[in-house]
Amino acid sequence: MVLEKELEGKSLDQLLEVACQELGCMPEDLELEILEVTSSSGLLGMPSKKIKIKAKLKPDKMLSERANKALTFLKDLFYYTDFQIETQTNLLKDKLQIEILLKGEDLKYLVQNGGEVLSALEFLTNKIVAKSLGVGPKIVLKPEGINLEREKRLISAVKRAIEKVKTTKEPQIIKVGSQREERIVLNLVKPEKNIEAVVEGEGKQKKVILQWTNS
Template identity: 25%
Template sequence: MKSIEMTAKTVEEAIEIALRELDADRVEVEIDVISRGKPGILGIGSELASVRVTKVDGTSDVLDSASEVLNNLVSHMDVDVVVNLKEADNQETGGPVFEIEGDDSGLIIGRKGETLRSLQFLTRFIVGRQTGERANLTVDVEGYDERRKQSLSNLANRVAERVVKTGRSIELEPMSPRERRLVHVALSENSDVYTESSGDGRDRRVVVIPS
């Protein structure tokens, strides 16, 4: 894979220059934002944005379809964002990871990530129907997914401390299946508590119980 680093006034401008240098489209590259830069005041203290762009050796049907579907869905949302391929084949999920960035990125996330989860679900569903393959793709917005993972891990550990201190079980708020799994994993090695899921449908949640 060929990789280059590029700097420019903005992330988008740096990406566009790199794409021309690599003679590639967005779907053919992985994009890693090294620095978003700083505008400074009257040019003083400003820093250029920096990106690393890597051309992928060949693309899969799922990757090609996902890029097209995701871009089409986002375009119909009438938001000022761009969709970049962050990883062509993530080791954890076994599928591509797309990163959405832009002035309206918060609208893509939605309340407690609900809009983002719905967008990912719909993209997976359409891509699966188009390709006949399981679409293990991930859609993230400016690192929200990683921040949410860390937030859930911190929450799980704080609740576990309270459970141990009080000797009483605590129910967490309803979560998606993936979020519940992250909480279970976060506390899987804590011998002082154990976790169970309770409730049905959208009301399903994790319960932290003293051992």
């Protein structure tokens, strides 16, 4: 989908009509910027005027159209996979970005392992929309109540701590801010035969201690 177009013609009304045809929209969906107006002597000395404009889709129109296309794809996907996941859309006009908030009991299947499945789904959603409407504002899939970037950093920190325990045999401490983060740490440590995880503290003071064992 073309988001803006530069056009040149004899009248503003003519250019507006052409812009609507080429951008596939109504006049009220457009923002117009007059770039240049020139006058010259035409045939038989009659004055001739040319107008050059830039026509572009308003952010509301552009974002809502892409959001609708993304939601159609996601809702169909969740329906056929029988995933209980609800969607809520935020159009971020300042960032020229579409944020789709996901929530529901089956969200857990998308956010495992630092959200690898969710990242793949976000990539696919953007590809589907771009194929239909052309390249445009990014669509971001955001799980409700989960900070995936923080979780990715946590996973990296736990992996480094595991390697350090194996090398030095010294305990390593990982701070966790929620039960979900605690489960992430415990699941990463679980396959390690000679490392045990001990949970200590409560609330903001909760931590998981990784320590070497000879068993």
